[in-house]
Amino acid sequence: MDTLKDFFSDLKDRISNPFISSFVIAWLICNYQIFIALFFYKLAELSTDGSVTYFTIIEKARNNDLNFWLLPLIVALFYTFVMPFVKSGVKIYQAWILAGTDKRIYKVTDTSVVSIENHKKVSKDLRETQAQYAELIENESTFKNDIEGLHIRIKEMQDKHTETLLATQRENEKRQESLREEYDGSIHQLQSKYNEDLKNRNEEFGKLQIESQQNYSALQSITSIRNELQHTIDKLEQENQSLLKARTDLTDLNRELYAQDNSQRSRIEKCENILNHLMLNINDIEKLIKSLHELPSSDETRYPHVIDMISNKLRNMRRDLSDFV
Incomplete structure (x- = not known):
């Protein structure tokens, strides 16, 4: 261009x-x-x-x-x-x-001095005016050339500006068309993506509803189990209280049994001593009885003495048995 x-x-x-x-x-x-x-x-x-x-x-x-x-x-x-x-x-x-x-x-006008001087003055003024007029004409021509050059430059600048505006307008139109196509494509893509996301969200929402219902059922089951557990815990606490009481009673009983055991042990030891003593007495009686059988019949005078000894042993045994009882 x-x-x-x-x-x-x-x-x-x-x-x-x-x-x-x-x-x-x-x-x-x-x-x-x-x-x-x-x-x-x-x-x-x-x-x-x-x-x-x-x-x-x-x-x-x-x-x-x-x-x-x-x-x-x-x-x-x-x-x-x-x-x-x-x-x-x-x-x-x-x-x-x-x-x-x-x-x-x-x-x-030679006879009139004033007229000649006026004519010279007028002629001088006329020449000066003509010189100024010629200068003005020359300046006007220069100005016209400058103005014409400026008009040409202005026209060229206007043409260039118009071409620039047209080029910018065409470029803007292309850019707008490209942006419109990109916008339409983006809108279509976003619409498709939105529909797909909406479908996925609906599916996820349906799954969440199912899971929520399942969770609600599980929650109800858990609540029921929790109530049962709470009831069981209360029952266990009651049983625990009973067990604690029973433990206390058992501890008391254990203490009593321990005391009784100690008493029984002492009694058993005492019984063992008595039994040992009885065994000794029995052995003595057996020895006496044996010695009686070995005595001859001529020694019958000695029987009362032996009988007294046996009677003493028997009394001692009776006393020991009484102590044991």
Whole structure:
């Protein structure tokens, strides 16, 4: 785009060149047949003049070198290099006429000093005004060129800005389209994901409901078991209290039994002593009885003594048995 702008800008500068513009105008005037035939006549109308194609007319014009390029070139050179001298000559001639007019005015008003001085003053003011006017014209031309350059730059900047805006707009439209597609895709993907997540959550919720019901049933069972356990614990506590009481009673009984055991042991020891003593007495009685059997019949006088001894032993045994009982 910048290359195309540079091309048109360079083309404009070349066309604005007085030599080229004057050559083009002179060529169009000198070769008006080509211009009129190309733009105002059809090919069928040209055939009546003996021209088969447009190139035939151009070839005919090229045969006349004077009109085709020489005369336009002379006109362009004259307009470019001679015409400025002609313009300057015209200006010089106008200034010479004005100067002659001033001299004749001086001659007519020579008798009046005040009029001549006023005329000189007016002429001086006029020249100064003309100089200022020429300077203003020159400045105006410079300003016009500057303004035209600024207009060109402004137009180029506007064109560039417009192209930038259009490019930015196209890019924004592409970006919006891409974002819209991405947004639609994201929405579709999110919708699918949401539906899938919702389905999974519903399944999980159903499982959780089933687990909750199972947990509730288990909780009820646990509550029932806990109540039963609590009842059992209460019962065990009662039994424990009973066992503690029984233990206390058993401890007391154990103490009593221990005391009785000690008493029984002492009694057993006493009984053992009595039995040992009885055994000794029995042995003595057996010995006495044996000795009685061994005594001869002639010793019957000694029986009362033996009987007394046996009776004493028997009394001792009776006493020991009484003590044992």
